[in-house]
Amino acid sequence: IVFLLKVTYSIPGFLAVFLTINSGFASSRIWGIVDLSTGVPTFANLIAMIFLMGKFLELLKDYKARHMGIGEVDPDFAIWYEDKKKLEAN
Structure with missing residues (x-):
């Protein structure tokens, strides 16, 4: 999926530049295409x-429990992947 997004993400921008240079489209139509190409990743x-x-x-x-004193700290909560492996080993 990531490879597909990397390949297809730049296509709308190139298309907008191509249409602007090589066609007689109005600038409002080009801005509409650009708005759509920005909205999809959003x-x-x-x-x-x-x-x-x-x-x-x-x-x-x-975070609130550990640093702000709101709530109780769960000692079995693994924040990092390495912490999870240590908890599973015990």
Whole structure:
């Protein structure tokens, strides 16, 4: 998926430049294409944020407990991958 995004991400920009230089399109039409090409990755990021919201809330709760004194610290909460491996080894 990442490779596909790397390959296709720049296509709308190149298309907008090509249409601007080689066609008689009005500038408003070109700006509409650019707006659409900017909006697609934005929606992809919003979807990713929705999927990651649960993990973010876990990390926020742990941060508040450890650094702000709000709530109880969970000693079994593994923040880093290495911490998770240490907890599994014990």
